Amino acid sequence: MIYDFIILGAGVTGITLLKAMRRRGIRNVMALEAEAEPGGLCRSFYVDGHVVDIGGHFFQTKFPDVEEFLFSSFPREKMYRIDPRISKISLEGMDVDYPLESNLWQLPVDRQIAYLLSVMRNGEAMGRPEPSNYEEWIRWKLGDMICDNYLIPYNIKLWGIQPCDMDVDWLYKIPRIEVEEVLRYSLERRQDVEKYPCHNRPYYPVSGGYGRVMEALAREEMPNIRLNTPVRTLFYDETAGEWIVNGEFRAGNIITTIPWPSLYEALGRPEDIREDMKLIRYNRVVISLFEVDRNDNNYHWRYRPEMDQQHHRELFISNFVRDSKEYGVFTETNADRFDASTLTFPGRNLFNYTTPAAYPLPLIGRTRAMTSILNHYREKHLFGIGRWGEHQHHNHDVCIKHALDFVASL
Numbered sequence: 001m002i003y004d005f006i007i008l009g010a011g012v013t014g015i016t017l018l019k020a021m022r023r024r025g026i027r028n029v030m031a032l033e034a035e036a037e038p039g040g041l042c043r044s045f046y047v048d049g050h051v052v053d054i055g056g057h058f059f060q061t062k063f064p065d066v067e068e069f070l071f072s073s074f075p076r077e078k079m080y081r082i083d084p085r086i087s088k089i090s091l092e093g094m095d096v097d098y099p100l101e102s103n104l105w106q107l108p109v110d111r112q113i114a115y116l117l118s119v120m121r122n123g124e125a126m127g128r129p130e131p132s133n134y135e136e137w138i139r140w141k142l143g144d145m146i147c148d149n150y151l152i153p154y155n156i157k158l159w160g161i162q163p164c165d166m167d168v169d170w171l172y173k174i175p176r177i178e179v180e181e182v183l184r185y186s187l188e189r190r191q192d193v194e195k196y197p198c199h200n201r202p203y204y205p206v207s208g209g210y211g212r213v214m215e216a217l218a219r220e221e222m223p224n225i226r227l228n229t230p231v232r233t234l235f236y237d238e239t240a241g242e243w244i245v246n247g248e249f250r251a252g253n254i255i256t257t258i259p260w261p262s263l264y265e266a267l268g269r270p271e272d273i274r275e276d277m278k279l280i281r282y283n284r285v286v287i288s289l290f291e292v293d294r295n296d297n298n299y300h301w302r303y304r305p306e307m308d309q310q311h312h313r314e315l316f317i318s319n320f321v322r323d324s325k326e327y328g329v330f331t332e333t334n335a336d337r338f339d340a341s342t343l344t345f346p347g348r349n350l351f352n353y354t355t356p357a358a359y360p361l362p363l364i365g366r367t368r369a370m371t372s373i374l375n376h377y378r379e380k381h382l383f384g385i386g387r388w389g390e391h392q393h394h395n396h397d398v399c400i401k402h403a404l405d406f407v408a409s410l
Contacts, residue, residue, distance in 0.1 A: 007031040009257035011040020013386030016403035034230035044209025049325030057210040058202030061397035079203040118143035135163035154305035157312040276369035284335035285358035290347035
């Protein structure tokens, strides 16, 4: 049998592609998934009564078609709205609301003044040209103190690379606040939560963790998903104009939603993309579940930039997962910096899971390299969609959007 499309991966992007194609009448399509269940980084399960999400996921989007698509499979009444989402930054012995630059007024007056002076003396305010690497850009935008005490150490912990080696093309993901706004928020002692409404009032399932959403999306598509089927070989038959996966499955078109380094190996490490592939790298993250003796805060998560702390983020799951056991906290730690067996936290360690791939590294030149690779293979009807197919740090609503747009373009 020759398929019209074979989708590599059945995470959020792969499931969306499969469902959207079938809704459009494209029936001769199949997804191959390496794991024993679909969902990718959006899976959930219980450990000793605690709900564990593989990564911290909420549903928040500015795209009406994405919202309609998701709620058509997972009804809105099975979600509740977290209003507001409470995210904190651990800074100088205090917990300050995120984003830091709009909440400097929560610091002691002397520290607030120091941070504000640093912001006012930033490169942008001084009229200097906009830099092209992340470290120089955030100093130019926010000043040295926010960078040295928060953004530089936090990003080293998260990514596992130096911020001076990072591009700036992913900064659409973070709040963009001007100097005048920083000053106004400090004078008025408030933050403008309506400036970023989708970040402050996200949806989350009433029970079972975020994986329940992926299970609902995948339920009708399971006959067309082959589980436990990693992509080992991928060969293009020039004569037939067809792709052959694992020496078994044939298709006129391939859509990859899996990491390109894995696909590169399956393709036989082709020489014509070897140089570009040097910039296509990702990190791994350890998800660790701890049960603590007590939890007196109402936070949903907290960023930890302190270099003497191994993890970079804490998620207080019992504060937002309604059917999760009390006092559950899970941490995220860069697995390339620390081994799971060495992690420490004030609580009983119940579970550790290392993601095979967590975040595409935003290395300088990465976007150019990925564009070159995608253009090269598009002529042979191999397409990349989503976080891994495009090698961009997309949130899952953007992955859904790009999948829907791709199917609409067929």
